[in-house]
Amino acid sequence: MRVSVCSKRPILESCDLKDRDYQIDPYIGCEHYCYYCYALEGAETDWSEEILVHEDLVDRLSAELDGIPPQPIYMGYHTDPYQPCEAEYGQTRKVLELLAEKGFSASILTKSDLVVRDMDVLKEMKDAVVSVSVAFNDNETRKRFEANTMDTERRVEALRLCREAGIETGSLLCPVIPYITDTMQLIDLLVPHADRIWIYGLSIMDRSGRSWPNVQEILKSHFPDLLGRVEPVIFSREHLFWTKLREELVVLEEKRGLDLRIHV
Numbered sequence: 001m002r003v004s005v006c007s008k009r010p011i012l013e014s015c016d017l018k019d020r021d022y023q024i025d026p027y028i029g030c031e032h033y034c035y036y037c038y039a040l041e042g043a044e045t046d047w048s049e050e051i052l053v054h055e056d057l058v059d060r061l062s063a064e065l066d067g068i069p070p071q072p073i074y075m076g077y078h079t080d081p082y083q084p085c086e087a088e089y090g091q092t093r094k095v096l097e098l099l100a101e102k103g104f105s106a107s108i109l110t111k112s113d114l115v116v117r118d119m120d121v122l123k124e125m126k127d128a129v130v131s132v133s134v135a136f137n138d139n140e141t142r143k144r145f146e147a148n149t150m151d152t153e154r155r156v157e158a159l160r161l162c163r164e165a166g167i168e169t170g171s172l173l174c175p176v177i178p179y180i181t182d183t184m185q186l187i188d189l190l191v192p193h194a195d196r197i198w199i200y201g202l203s204i205m206d207r208s209g210r211s212w213p214n215v216q217e218i219l220k221s222h223f224p225d226l227l228g229r230v231e232p233v234i235f236s237r238e239h240l241f242w243t244k245l246r247e248e249l250v251v252l253e254e255k256r257g258l259d260l261r262i263h264v
């Protein structure tokens with residue numbers, strides 16, 4: 001993997017998530033290269049070959065943070081802060097240390113257990129949150145859709161360790177792929193370790209973008225019987241598949257007293 005310096009741009013960006021005003025992407029591009037990733041549409045490089053980093057990350061970010069009051073900063077919106085090159089480059093670690101030093105906190109979303117390395121900094125922060133994202137019940141299927149991510153079990157173990165260390169945890173069950181993801185089974189796996197679970201279905205807006213041909217190719221090659229069933233569901237939020245799943249999730253949430261954020 002080639003890691004290059006990106007053109008100068010603000011490191012602190014606005015964030016449109018509820019309760020989060022700002023986000024930071026320590027990397028531009030994502031080695032995990034999930035074939036369904038919505039961020040592929042705006043990719044500046046081929047993520048299988050080149051990832052970008054900010055120059056003078058700490059000094060520039062420090063100046064940008066001086067302009068806003070301390071608050072939780074989201075990390076993991078466009079790229080994974082714990083993609084493999086973080087083990088060597090430590091950009092995310094640098095951001096976290098700076099945030100902690102200035103009284104900020106972090107809300108992290110990742111598909112990697114490397115986040116465990118930084119529990120010492122996260123524990124220092126008030127209200128830090130670590131969430132892992134999962135979507136596949138078996139690792140063979142996961143590898144079809146996510147080229148370079150790690151096993152679901154390792155992500156869940158990271159969540160367990162964070163929670164044990166007193167860090168607030170969450171999970172993003174995303175993307176639910178119709179007839180492939182067993183949502184209920186994954187919820188059972190996550191419930192003991194996640195304070196809350198967000199659930200999102202696979203959402204592809206544009207057939208001419210990069211995600212749909214990728215997903216279509218995977219379905220054709222490995223799940224040919226499902227292709228005709230999955231396609232109409234992915235492109236219609238009103239499809240009976242989603243209606244039924246929503247209803248089942250609401251029942252499950254009430255019956256077991258879970259904190260589910262249902263967005264399917």
Ligand code: SF4
Nearest residue numbers: 030032033034037079
């Ligand atoms: S980990 Fe997230 S940002 Fe990275 S490729 Fe996968 S979906 Fe995209």
